[in-house]
Amino acid sequence: MHRYFRVLLACILLSFMLGSSCSVFGQQESDDKVVLFPAPMKYANWRASIGFSLLTTPEDITEEIRLRVPAGELVVLRKLNEQFNLSGRLTFQVLQNHIALGARWVHKQSEKIYFSVGDEMGYWFGFLPVAGFDSKAHGWINYLNLSLGVKLKKDLWLTIKTENSFNLFFKATNGKNVISSDKSLYNGEAFTIALEQPFFHKKHLTLGVTGYYNYFHWQTWSLFYLIERKIFYPQIKLGFIL
Amino acid sequence: MKLVVLVLTVTIVWSCQKKFDAPVPDVSKWESFNSPNALPLNKTTYRAIEGVYDLTGATEVFGNLTAVKSSYAIINNDTTWHVSFFCAKDISYFICEGRQLNGDILLNGYWRKMTSTETGIVRLTISAVNGGSLLLGQNPVITPGGVIIKGVFGNENEPPFDSLLLVYNRKLNASTSFKILAHRGGGRTSDLLPASENSIEMIERTAEFGSTGVEIDVRLTRDDSLVLYHDNNINLRETQKSGLVGPIENFSYAELSNYVRLIHGEKIPTLREALDAIIYQTALTTVYLDTKFNAPLQQLRDIQTEYLAKAATAGRNVEIFVGLPTQDQFDQFLLLPGYTNIPSLCELTVEDVRKINSDVWAPRWTLGTQNELVAEMHTEGRQVFVWTMDVPSYIDQYLDEGHFDGILTNYPSYVAYAHYIRP
Numbered sequence: 001m002h003r004y005f006r007v008l009l010a011c012i013l014l015s016f017m018l019g020s021s022c023s024v025f026g027q028q029e030s031d032d033k034v035v036l037f038p039a040p041m042k043y044a045n046w047r048a049s050i051g052f053s054l055l056t057t058p059e060d061i062t063e064e065i066r067l068r069v070p071a072g073e074l075v076v077l078r079k080l081n082e083q084f085n086l087s088g089r090l091t092f093q094v095l096q097n098h099i100a101l102g103a104r105w106v107h108k109q110s111e112k113i114y115f116s117v118g119d120e121m122g123y124w125f126g127f128l129p130v131a132g133f134d135s136k137a138h139g140w141i142n143y144l145n146l147s148l149g150v151k152l153k154k155d156l157w158l159t160i161k162t163e164n165s166f167n168l169f170f171k172a173t174n175g176k177n178v179i180s181s182d183k184s185l186y187n188g189e190a191f192t193i194a195l196e197q198p199f200f201h202k203k204h205l206t207l208g209v210t211g212y213y214n215y216f217h218w219q220t221w222s223l224f225y226l227i228e229r230k231i232f233y234p235q236i237k238l239g240f241i242l
Numbered sequence: 243m244k245l246v247v248l249v250l251t252v253t254i255v256w257s258c259q260k261k262f263d264a265p266v267p268d269v270s271k272w273e274s275f276n277s278p279n280a281l282p283l284n285k286t287t288y289r290a291i292e293g294v295y296d297l298t299g300a301t302e303v304f305g306n307l308t309a310v311k312s313s314y315a316i317i318n319n320d321t322t323w324h325v326s327f328f329c330a331k332d333i334s335y336f337i338c339e340g341r342q343l344n345g346d347i348l349l350n351g352y353w354r355k356m357t358s359t360e361t362g363i364v365r366l367t368i369s370a371v372n373g374g375s376l377l378l379g380q381n382p383v384i385t386p387g388g389v390i391i392k393g394v395f396g397n398e399n400e401p402p403f404d405s406l407l408l409v410y411n412r413k414l415n416a417s418t419s420f421k422i423l424a425h426r427g428g429g430r431t432s433d434l435l436p437a438s439e440n441s442i443e444m445i446e447r448t449a450e451f452g453s454t455g456v457e458i459d460v461r462l463t464r465d466d467s468l469v470l471y472h473d474n475n476i477n478l479r480e481t482q483k484s485g486l487v488g489p490i491e492n493f494s495y496a497e498l499s500n501y502v503r504l505i506h507g508e509k510i511p512t513l514r515e516a517l518d519a520i521i522y523q524t525a526l527t528t529v530y531l532d533t534k535f536n537a538p539l540q541q542l543r544d545i546q547t548e549y550l551a552k553a554a555t556a557g558r559n560v561e562i563f564v565g566l567p568t569q570d571q572f573d574q575f576l577l578l579p580g581y582t583n584i585p586s587l588c589e590l591t592v593e594d595v596r597k598i599n600s601d602v603w604a605p606r607w608t609l610g611t612q613n614e615l616v617a618e619m620h621t622e623g624r625q626v627f628v629w630t631m632d633v634p635s636y637i638d639q640y641l642d643e644g645h646f647d648g649i650l651t652n653y654p655s656y657v658a659y660a661h662y663i664r665p
Contacts, residue, residue, distance in 0.1 A: 229358055
């Protein structure tokens, strides 16, 4: 089996194990059922959501053809203490995948206002076995994030998150041919506005919109574009909180 | 809390999307170049400057080698020559006009990096003792080190102060039959060139970027006029706001001509206008008509015949190929009388190429170098162009390992660099 497939399968299985374990460890009902909202984890040890995202490719790269790139998304939080927790994200599309692990510190400013700061290290990899081509790419990206949470109602949480990313490493190859390895260090910003609320009965969901404004977006590595200026990538996200 | 709100606000404001552009800098302020005593260079001098030069002093900006090539366009009955310097680093180039002053050669122009919006002024001088006198002579023969170009460059419209030095190394690659085909008449809108894609203005300038031919996109209007336009719809990627929306095929040529302007303000040209420009205003030798409509091709064939005859009459050796990108156009082509004798370019399989006796097979680059099939095509007397190659390392690889007769690209300056520096 292809090495990347094995890594991907391992990541997905691990994520589902973590996700399913949330329902085991997170039985306490007192915590807010949120994953993006910067709420302290008072009772539960784990929180997670699983869902999907849909990225629209920008005009600068795909011109008239606007592709909607779907991806599965799993978000996991692990409590270290009430205000400090580990965070993990897995975005999977089989041919290109991304995993990020990090930590965040949350603070309750008032009954309505919360915020958090965090940092995650992301690794992405992709491969494109097209018509005899053997294109592969991988890279490391660091994400520094800041979130502002507003508890609008008892069961309605609004999160505004800004994320600055840094391209630490990029490499794309076709066979022995290295395509490029000198992406700029500062990659850009992403802004997310998300609502978290009850869905059916006790189930909760996350509904968000993210605008990436990046020099490079890992989900478009295979388009072989050379433009080195910031490009806007809109994305919608839907997650079911486990 | 205030700090969080402040950081969020600052980050959002800071990253508000800018409109990116790379306008050609104002190069009109070099006093020596503007001197009344500065005289135009002649064609012999422009041709003699051509060559591969070693570049020092700005290698981190442009690389250490440049291919220098001259080109011309005839605009309003005036022939304007340019000297272009094609560099590898970030797909950069300089485009200059030349004059002579007191035995020195002055080259005044701008530089640009295609991977970004970076651009600026460049001013170069070949003094009389550094080869200027030689180049201005009757039959200049240049030897390594025989021409030294000194100059300065700057950012955007700032006065240039950073120095650079170019030393003649050798002649350009002698293979002149290789085709450097510019996509959409010269380059895409997203490449921020000074003219719109598929415009007459772009066709007039494309040789400055290294092209020896063009691919242009042909569509049919509601009243059966053939025009140049790439996308299916009138949109803000290609045109200014006009109020018209929908496919080109829904509008008459008069409506398009009156109400629609391309992104830099040009009219959508007819195919005839484009071919007139190619034959009478440029030295381009290859035209790849990318057929974007699914309708009878007789009118396209008639225009091709007419302009091949015009080119021959004008003493121009121009190839014009009916491009067949999909099965729909291929099937329409089969309906043309005598289709096996019509100059065509087929993007489908080699079997399809043989069936219609295409002059050119044009496979997509992702299929690889396909050297065996390319060799078969050559044995049958056909050319092979590969499309659309933009990644420099792939272009290098295909030039090294492949046997193509031409490359279709959005970055003709890089293909020109990579081709001309080869021994």
